[in-house]
Amino acid sequence: MGRAEVIGRPVPASLLLVSAYLVLFGAVALADDTPAPGDDEVEVRIDTVLASNTGKSFEAPASLRQPFVGLFPYSSYRLLQGEERRLAWRREAEFLLPGGRYLVILPRGYKDGRVLLNVMLIAGTRPLVNTALALKNHGVFLMAGPHYEEGVLIIAIGAGTTMQASARVQAPAETP
Amino acid sequence: MNCRETRPLLPLFFDGELEARQMRAVALHSTRCPDCEGELRQLERLQEAVASHVTALVDELDLGQIWSGIAPRLDARAASFGERVRAWWDEREFSWLVRGPALATVAAVIALAVAVWLQRDDSTVRHEIASRVDNSAVLDSVQSSAESVALVTDAETNTTLLWVMDDAAAAVDQAADQWEGQK
Numbered sequence: 001m002g003r004a005e006v007i008g009r010p011v012p013a014s015l016l017l018v019s020a021y022l023v024l025f026g027a028v029a030l031a032d033d034t035p036a037p038g039d040d041e042v043e044v045r046i047d048t049v050l051a052s053n054t055g056k057s058f059e060a061p062a063s064l065r066q067p068f069v070g071l072f073p074y075s076s077y078r079l080l081q082g083e084e085r086r087l088a089w090r091r092e093a094e095f096l097l098p099g100g101r102y103l104v105i106l107p108r109g110y111k112d113g114r115v116l117l118n119v120m121l122i123a124g125t126r127p128l129v130n131t132a133l134a135l136k137n138h139g140v141f142l143m144a145g146p147h148y149e150e151g152v153l154i155i156a157i158g159a160g161t162t163m164q165a166s167a168r169v170q171a172p173a174e175t176p
Numbered sequence: 177m178n179c180r181e182t183r184p185l186l187p188l189f190f191d192g193e194l195e196a197r198q199m200r201a202v203a204l205h206s207t208r209c210p211d212c213e214g215e216l217r218q219l220e221r222l223q224e225a226v227a228s229h230v231t232a233l234v235d236e237l238d239l240g241q242i243w244s245g246i247a248p249r250l251d252a253r254a255a256s257f258g259e260r261v262r263a264w265w266d267e268r269e270f271s272w273l274v275r276g277p278a279l280a281t282v283a284a285v286i287a288l289a290v291a292v293w294l295q296r297d298d299s300t301v302r303h304e305i306a307s308r309v310d311n312s313a314v315l316d317s318v319q320s321s322a323e324s325v326a327l328v329t330d331a332e333t334n335t336t337l338l339w340v341m342d343d344a345a346a347a348v349d350q351a352a353d354q355w356e357g358q359k
Contacts, residue, residue: 067311067330067337114314127319129318129320129325131315131316131317131319132316133313133315133316134313134316136313139335141335143339144338144339144340145341
């Protein structure tokens, strides 16, 4: 059997290199097409973890391991759900949680490197807890205690914005 | 050609190393000269004796052991992966038609690694590190319908935990109204 011959001029290596660069950086750009949160919004992430003493495992975000170990006595942590949203300032948003509970988040503003939040945990029709806090930008605040299945729920509330500390203050009047 | 001229040429004639003209002359003389023909016969016997002796010596050799002795040395000298790649690369038939895409692929992989690293450095790492290092929170107010509420802070990460009990009987009715007032 004869060997196939390539007819024509070979493609220049420089053209191949340029093409490869364009394809790669195009792919990276497409992969990151979701814009970062701007000054008019804040990124809020809610991770709901079931903590219990049945078994020994940690199946939750790695960033939560250290605070969990320092704060809780449980041997097993399992992420039930995680949800991330970009919220407009002063617009409340509801996050459904396991066991018929839900969380209402109201980002009030940004001041001194902290995101000001109102957080309400509701069980059924009654608000279980209602708090106003100033969370370090890109920090995580934990709520825990509601029983679920064989353990308790831990709700990790993270909030972050690209807004600069001195750029804008949207804090409303203080809560009475 | 006489015997004096022929005798020095007899060994060369026997080995076939003379020119055609000399070969013919020596052969013609030998057929007519018993002395020269006798000397050729002696050469012939000598050759036969040497050949039979050498053949006997070769037959005594055990050639079956040769390959088993050579093979391990060949394995020890097997070309490394780098040498094989270099040999493949240096083959004449591979022109830039092959080298071009190969170089482009290597460059693309390096570019992708750099791009991924830059992307990670820009947002993901910063967010992860920030959330690990300092989670401090200042609570302005807490209202709860639970029987007990505990506020705990992890010293390592400054993470604040608000612990509430789900089975409280009493509810804070004004919480919803207060919520509306905060908006």
